[in-house]
Amino acid sequence: MQKLDLPIPETGTLTKVAADLYWARFALPFRLNHINLYMIDTDAGWLLVDAGINQDETAAHWQMLLDGPLSHQAVAGLLITHHHVDHLGYAGALSAKLDIPVYTSASEADFAHWMFTMADDEFADLVADTYVNYGLDEAHITQARADKGRFRRHVKTLPDFTIIEEGHLFPSRHGTWQVRIDRGHSQGQISLVDDARGLLIAVDFLLPRISPNISVDLRDFDDDMLGHYLTYCEAMTSLPDQTQIFPGHDWPFTDGGARAAQLIDHHHQRLDSLLEAAKNRPLTVADGMRHLFGKSFGAHELYFASGEARAHLWHLVQQGAMQCEVRDGTTYFSTRSD
Numbered sequence: 001m002q003k004l005d006l007p008i009p010e011t012g013t014l015t016k017v018a019a020d021l022y023w024a025r026f027a028l029p030f031r032l033n034h035i036n037l038y039m040i041d042t043d044a045g046w047l048l049v050d051a052g053i054n055q056d057e058t059a060a061h062w063q064m065l066l067d068g069p070l071s072h073q074a075v076a077g078l079l080i081t082h083h084h085v086d087h088l089g090y091a092g093a094l095s096a097k098l099d100i101p102v103y104t105s106a107s108e109a110d111f112a113h114w115m116f117t118m119a120d121d122e123f124a125d126l127v128a129d130t131y132v133n134y135g136l137d138e139a140h141i142t143q144a145r146a147d148k149g150r151f152r153r154h155v156k157t158l159p160d161f162t163i164i165e166e167g168h169l170f171p172s173r174h175g176t177w178q179v180r181i182d183r184g185h186s187q188g189q190i191s192l193v194d195d196a197r198g199l200l201i202a203v204d205f206l207l208p209r210i211s212p213n214i215s216v217d218l219r220d221f222d223d224d225m226l227g228h229y230l231t232y233c234e235a236m237t238s239l240p241d242q243t244q245i246f247p248g249h250d251w252p253f254t255d256g257g258a259r260a261a262q263l264i265d266h267h268h269q270r271l272d273s274l275l276e277a278a279k280n281r282p283l284t285v286a287d288g289m290r291h292l293f294g295k296s297f298g299a300h301e302l303y304f305a306s307g308e309a310r311a312h313l314w315h316l317v318q319q320g321a322m323q324c325e326v327r328d329g330t331t332y333f334s335t336r337s338d
C-alpha cells in the first residue's frame, strides 16, 4: 500500500486529485477526527460525494467552499455513499440549501429511514437490549438506555433520496464513474469506479490505515456482515496496483489489492484468536470484545467495538466453527464439540 503524494486539503480549499476529481477534508467530533469528501466535475455541474456530519463547523465549512472554490460552479447533485452520520448528517441541510437531488442506494436509504423514524426511546432500548445480549456491564446498559436520539442528533433532517442502482453511470468531464454497491461496513455502500482511468472512490470500505468497522446489523442480527465484507475484500485483491484509491478517512493510496489482502488476514487473525479463547470457556460478546481489544471504551467506541466482536463471533457460527445459545438473555458462543 502506497500513500499518494498529495497535499491534505486545508479547511475551505480543495485538492485536485484527478482531472475532474477534488478532495475536501471536514472535521468530526470523534477520536477519528476527520472525513474526506469528494467532488466530481461533470458536464451537468459538480457532483458532491457525501455531506459531513450535522454540526455548525460543517455548515461553516460548506459555506467557505461555496463562497470560494465552488463559487462559479453549478452543483448538480449530492451522492450519499452510506447512512453513517459522518457521511449523511448534513445532507438534508445541504440539499435544501442548494436545491439539488440526493442520490443513494436503496438499502442505505431504507436503513437511514429506519434509524431516523424510530422513536428516541425505541432506539435507546434496542441498543440497551443488545448490550444485555452481549453480556456488557450494567453501567453500559444503563448508559445506553439513557442515550436517546443519537442518530438524529447527528442527522438533523433526512433528505428525499433518489435511488440509484449498481452499474449507474455518472459521466464526468474526463471519464465515466460507475456505481458499485457492497455490504459489510454498511448495508449497501456506494463506491464510484472509473476503470479506464484507474480511479476508485472506495469511501469507508477500503481504508489505508484503519480496518473499517464491521458491525452487527441492528435490524437483522442474523446477517453475516463480516462474511459480506470478506467477499468484498476478496474482490478487491485483484485491483490493479496502480489504481488510485480515494478513501473516506486518511489519505489516497495505491496498491489496494495488497491492502485488501492485509484486511482479510487481519480478520482471519481475529477469528482465530476468538476460536482459541473459546476453547477454555464459552464467550459472551463482551468477553470477545475484551479479548480482541483489551481495553475499556467510551460509549461511542463501545458501540462499534462490541458490534465488531459480535460480527466476528457470528461469522464463526455461520462458518460452522462455533455454536451459540442464549441464557438469561445473554448469548454465549462456544467451539463446536462435535
Ligand SMILES: [Zn+2]
Binding pocket: 082, 084, 185, 186, 204
Ligand atoms: Zn462508514
